Amino acid sequence: MQVLIFTLTRDRIEYTKRMFEQLKNCGVEYDHVVVDNGSKDGTLDWLVEQDLYDLCYFKENRGLWAGIQTVIDVTSRFYGYDYVVKVDNDMEFPEDGWLKKMIERYEENDFDILSPFVNGICSGQGGVRRVGYSNGIGIVPHVGGAALLTTPEFYDEDLPTDRPLAQGWDTWFCTGLKCGIVEDIKVKHDTKKQEKTMKKYYKRKIKESKYVV
DSSP: OOEEEEEEEOSOHHHHHHHHHHHTTSSSOOEEEEEEEOOOSSHHHHHHTSOOSEEEEESSOOOHHHHHHHHHHHTTTTTTOSEEEEEOTTOBOOSTTHHHHHHHHHHHSOOSEEEEEEETTTSSTTOOOOSEEETTEEEESEEESSEEEEOGGGGSSOOOTTOOOGGGOOEEEOTTSOEEEEEEEEEEOOHHHHHHHOHHHHHHHHHHTTTOO
């Protein structure tokens, strides 16, 4: 089984270091591609020292979709991989083997895209609305892009580079696709905490999202 994980980074080096360390315990072997979107805090220098499958970087922030398209170009549309996983650099994975379990659930069920239950996105007021359930997987009309498991076929077409992102957040709409949230695989994406502790970063992110797509 061949698995590719790709991550977009931009500053927040301490979050990135923690995510990398926890990712080692995901339960499967994987290749890791990283695109750095203009970090200014030493993130890029740290990434150069890591054992990555590939590393690309922009001198300035070019936005989410440009970064993802770069990953696709670098890996020749993920040729040879069975699964492709998008993981944000500020994710936390307290449960060892989470990705192995995700893949098992993917293989057992007829879904196109699966996300773990992301505390901070899936829970609480304003969380993703379920339209049904199947074997412990909540069926949803859209899914947050913090941690996505799918197959290379999902990326067969070029991703839209002109798609607006509300305040820089990425949402993957499931028109014509079956998307689900695996309710019992819990990960963490604590943006509320980050917004409180890194106010300058988030003010810049909101401002730039108006101009960068």
